Amino acid sequence: MYANSILAEIGLTLLQPVLKMVEKHFDKYVEFRFYGSLNDFLVPGNRHKSFKRYYFGNPTVKDLIESTGVLHPEVSLILCNGDEVTFGFRPQPFSRIACYPQFHFLPVESLLRIPLARPLKFILDVHLGKLASYLRICGFDTLYSNSFADDEIISISSAQNRVIVTRDKGILRNGKVTYGYFMRSNVPKAQLKELFYEFDMKKDVRPFSRCTYCNGLFEKVTLNDVNSLLKEGTARSYSEFYRCTSCGKVYWIGAHSKNILKIIGEFL
Numbered sequence: 001m002y003a004n005s006i007l008a009e010i011g012l013t014l015l016q017p018v019l020k021m022v023e024k025h026f027d028k029y030v031e032f033r034f035y036g037s038l039n040d041f042l043v044p045g046n047r048h049k050s051f052k053r054y055y056f057g058n059p060t061v062k063d064l065i066e067s068t069g070v071l072h073p074e075v076s077l078i079l080c081n082g083d084e085v086t087f088g089f090r091p092q093p094f095s096r097i098a099c100y101p102q103f104h105f106l107p108v109e110s111l112l113r114i115p116l117a118r119p120l121k122f123i124l125d126v127h128l129g130k131l132a133s134y135l136r137i138c139g140f141d142t143l144y145s146n147s148f149a150d151d152e153i154i155s156i157s158s159a160q161n162r163v164i165v166t167r168d169k170g171i172l173r174n175g176k177v178t179y180g181y182f183m184r185s186n187v188p189k190a191q192l193k194e195l196f197y198e199f200d201m202k203k204d205v206r207p208f209s210r211c212t213y214c215n216g217l218f219e220k221v222t223l224n225d226v227n228s229l230l231k232e233g234t235a236r237s238y239s240e241f242y243r244c245t246s247c248g249k250v251y252w253i254g255a256h257s258k259n260i261l262k263i264i265g266e267f268l
């Protein structure tokens, strides 16, 4: 899956000079300007400036946007000649189109999608297992399985209003995806930091509320409730215990949880 994506990216980059020669023979173009993190998806020569996109036919603005490499789930606002438009809009030739990413810390309404309820819920693609653990430690409802198929991820995201987080651009190009984010970093702690910034999540952190292993919610229990499940030293040394209401795993506040708090503290 990754190999295909990487090859597709390399192919797109290598094809740029050819596309540039061919596209000049098309008689129509729109002028794009992408803002903020959307520039990450553009070839270097098109970043942080206006550029022309030649085309033929009568495409939607979504098709034109995706022809530049930008993933539609990350676009939060589109202005065509100054007016806000939706993905299905078909721009007139020579229109000026501005595309904006998420507005950090600003509750800007947009025609593109209904804002999700907070705290956000996530579904993570394969290879993001460590990030799934970190999100659960922070209390975020996070589905993860290394056996999820792409279609499964997309349908669960739609049915449960979950943000898809993936390192595979192919999933986010699917027209059925509404809420999604392409993870730039491949280092788990940096990935958590990236998500916190992208979705302004700090205020929704609830440590010790969710099971790291299965995503189930915690219930607070007494030593008596779980004594038979603990090693003698653990029962003697700790006084605050939680049990996962889904898988039954018992957690206690100790050295491990201090490490967890340290990880969370780095982002708060």
Ligand SMILES: [Zn+2]
Residues within 6 Å of the ligand: 211, 212, 213, 214, 215, 216, 244, 245, 246, 247, 248, 249
């Ligand atoms: Zn559990």
